[in-house]
Amino acid sequence: MEEQTKRNEIEQLGKFNLINRLKENFKIHHTNTEVAVGDDAGVITFGTHKAVVASKQFLENIHFDLSYFPLKHLGYKCVGITISDILGMNAIPKQLTVNLAVSNRFSIEAVDELMTGIRACCQYYQIDLIGIDVTSSVTGLCISMAAVGEADAETLAKRTGCKENELICVSGDFGAAYTGLLLLQREKRIFEATQHSQPDFEGYEYLLERQLKPEPRLDIVQALHKNNIVPTAMTVVSDGLANALFHICNANDLGCTIFENKTPIDQLTFDTLRSLKIVATTVALHGGEDYELLFTIKQDDYEKIKNIENISVIGYMGEKNGGRYLISNDNCQIELKAQGFIQQEKEQN
Amino acid sequence: MEEQTKRNEIEQLGKFNLINRLKENFKIHHTNTEVAVGDDAGVITFGTHKAVVASKQFLENIHFDLSYFPLKHLGYKCVGITISDILGMNAIPKQLTVNLAVSNRFSIEAVDELMTGIRACCQYYQIDLIGIDVTSSVTGLCISMAAVGEADAETLAKRTGCKENELICVSGDFGAAYTGLLLLQREKRIFEATQHSQPDFEGYEYLLERQLKPEPRLDIVQALHKNNIVPTAMTVVSDGLANALFHICNANDLGCTIFENKTPIDQLTFDTLRSLKIVATTVALHGGEDYELLFTIKQDDYEKIKNIENISVIGYMGEKNGGRYLISNDNCQIELKAQGFIQQEKEQN
Numbered sequence A, B: 001m002e003e004q005t006k007r008n009e010i011e012q013l014g015k016f017n018l019i020n021r022l023k024e025n026f027k028i029h030h031t032n033t034e035v036a037v038g039d040d041a042g043v044i045t046f047g048t049h050k051a052v053v054a055s056k057q058f059l060e061n062i063h064f065d066l067s068y069f070p071l072k073h074l075g076y077k078c079v080g081i082t083i084s085d086i087l088g089m090n091a092i093p094k095q096l097t098v099n100l101a102v103s104n105r106f107s108i109e110a111v112d113e114l115m116t117g118i119r120a121c122c123q124y125y126q127i128d129l130i131g132i133d134v135t136s137s138v139t140g141l142c143i144s145m146a147a148v149g150e151a152d153a154e155t156l157a158k159r160t161g162c163k164e165n166e167l168i169c170v171s172g173d174f175g176a177a178y179t180g181l182l183l184l185q186r187e188k189r190i191f192e193a194t195q196h197s198q199p200d201f202e203g204y205e206y207l208l209e210r211q212l213k214p215e216p217r218l219d220i221v222q223a224l225h226k227n228n229i230v231p232t233a234m235t236v237v238s239d240g241l242a243n244a245l246f247h248i249c250n251a252n253d254l255g256c257t258i259f260e261n262k263t264p265i266d267q268l269t270f271d272t273l274r275s276l277k278i279v280a281t282t283v284a285l286h287g288g289e290d291y292e293l294l295f296t297i298k299q300d301d302y303e304k305i306k307n308i309e310n311i312s313v314i315g316y317m318g319e320k321n322g323g324r325y326l327i328s329n330d331n332c333q334i335e336l337k338a339q340g341f342i343q344q345e346k347e348q349n
Helices: A015-022 A071-087 A108-124 A176-194 A205-212 A218-226 A241-252 A267-275 A280-286 A299-305 A342-348 B015-022 B071-087 B108-124 B176-194 B205-212 B218-226 B241-252 B267-275 B280-286 B299-305 B342-348
Strands: A033-035 A042-046 A049-059 A092-102 A128-136 A142-151 A167-171 A233-237 A254-259 A292-297 A311-320 A324-327 A333-335 B033-035 B042-046 B049-059 B092-102 B128-136 B142-151 B167-171 B233-237 B254-259 B292-297 B311-320 B324-327 B333-335
Touching: A015 B108, A015 B128, A033 B128, A042 B049, A042 B092, A042 B128, A042 B142, A049 A071, A049 B042, A049 B049, A049 B092, A049 B128, A049 B142, A071 A092, A071 A108, A071 A142, A071 A218, A071 A233, A092 A108, A092 A218, A092 B042, A092 B049, A092 B142, A108 A128, A108 B015, A128 B015, A128 B033, A128 B042, A128 B049, A142 B042, A142 B049, A142 B092, A142 B142, A167 A241, A167 A299, A176 A205, A176 A267, A205 A267, A218 A292, A233 A241, A241 A254, A241 A280, A241 A292, A241 A311, A241 A324, A267 A280, A292 A299, A299 A311, A311 A324, B049 B071, B071 B092, B071 B108, B071 B142, B071 B218, B071 B233, B092 B108, B092 B218, B108 B128, B167 B241, B167 B299, B176 B205, B176 B267, B205 B267, B218 B292, B233 B241, B241 B254, B241 B280, B241 B292, B241 B311, B241 B324, B267 B280, B292 B299, B299 B311, B311 B324
Parallel strands: A092 A128, A254 A324, B092 B128, B254 B324
Antiparallel strands: A033 A042, A042 A049, A049 A142, A092 A142, A167 A292, A167 A311, A233 A292, A254 A311, A324 A333, B033 B042, B042 B049, B049 B142, B092 B142, B167 B292, B167 B311, B233 B292, B254 B311, B324 B333
């Protein structure tokens, strides 16, 4: 690299522009490649079946901080995040490969802890481990995983496919995982300053759980299947609600409008953020790590969806190339910004 | 981890024992999981089709040294290694996901170089990119990839399935990649000592190419398919010929005998190692990074295989729980040692 005459920094581009650049100029050679880059996961057709494939990479001090993240939870969370990309296609995750790189800082017992978490998540969500490898690492822990799922031609949901006026739905609530992270980071700073602290998280369990042990929304995909609802477009919300909305808008050349008072934020999240003097809606839109599902449905499906637990209708898709708006609680129309994932931005600096 | 009362070091176990430990206690939940952990790749049945899935992780200063490894070659090599695991099942690789973690040491131009190599390998071997993601890294470059291939029920070859007296075949030749690595490392040391050297690799191109741009043996899998030869067992040789033989012996509870004078070593590899005072057969057995295929066939298939280019019959499978032997050029029976990959051992220290 020293020989490069021209040098442009990655930060200039930002994450999503960089990904767009990286995926350029790849040709598709096989007719069974149904969805290539640009969605939550790739889709490959095998006869009348569809395999859905996604992979993730998790690096110490980028994606997790072991000073407050127990290894068992980390293993569980990594599996959950990886299979969430399969759920984001309305598919059922079934198989997983795991690659670990561990430095000599880690004992066998530490690796066992990590595997205990991986195993627990695989067991709970009925995921079969089909590959595992381990190598050395110079510093730190690096985990990569690939998940395989199965989808029907009739129920597979891509990022593309929705139309104007269709309803925007989400599962669960937003901002809790990021709020949990803020609490953990605060305790870490206190500990570093005083060298003795007994973190008291009583009453904040939900926030910590959402950060340390997020649950992939298999239940939502199962509920959609059971109620014969096929999302017209779908994605997993990993980098904040706004980002997920932008993925859907961009993929379909559409605008969107969502309502602040319909956007689900848990009361504890709201109260905790208020005590930290942070606007909860900002965290819901940009906080990240929620791993909830966002999807669009036809208006006719509203009757079918309205009674399903843990699903909220938060707005509707707007006109072609239209704006992306939040209608605030005081009824102002606010343009949603293409602001990155808060966490991500912090990390890249 | 600081809280662990008992601490055992990973080095005590060694790579393969560690993998065996990690894969313990995972249950299989799905009937379509045909091959789980323990082979080159996982196999998933979709109706009458079989998907073959493998993943790899490559870390800077563990798997590659950018002081002499051009990024373009690195991209090409990582794809080649990943799809080699699919070829090791006698399957055709077709799709790939890529995850990159890059530190701010890397410019956009550097990442472009890497992608150029990834793209070149995908183009040459007709691989469709179905997923790409990029994140930050604290230090160095970390690449992970997952490959998906397709296999027929009739031609899929696992590590298990061979019987006593069947013939052991290999593609290509052995030890060249490791010899190329020795040359590159030597030049690096000279450069570090003198700060000015013009590496002269003239005449050593084959060795460098085998290290910097190994070619996955799609041609061999295609030749086997074309000639209606189905290996009774198969694996890719990534950590040395001895290791691959041990995988096959262990998976089938069999012994083996191979012949030194049948083991293909390229003349330049042999001569170069002799000048370095290293026994070529040792490097062929334990050098690693050859990415050739090792497979067994029924004796009746010998007539079909003997005229296929780049395939050598090097020995035969021995009796149940039998020894693993090399018959040397001077006709001694030498027991093959379960010695690790030379490269790997060095790295772990």
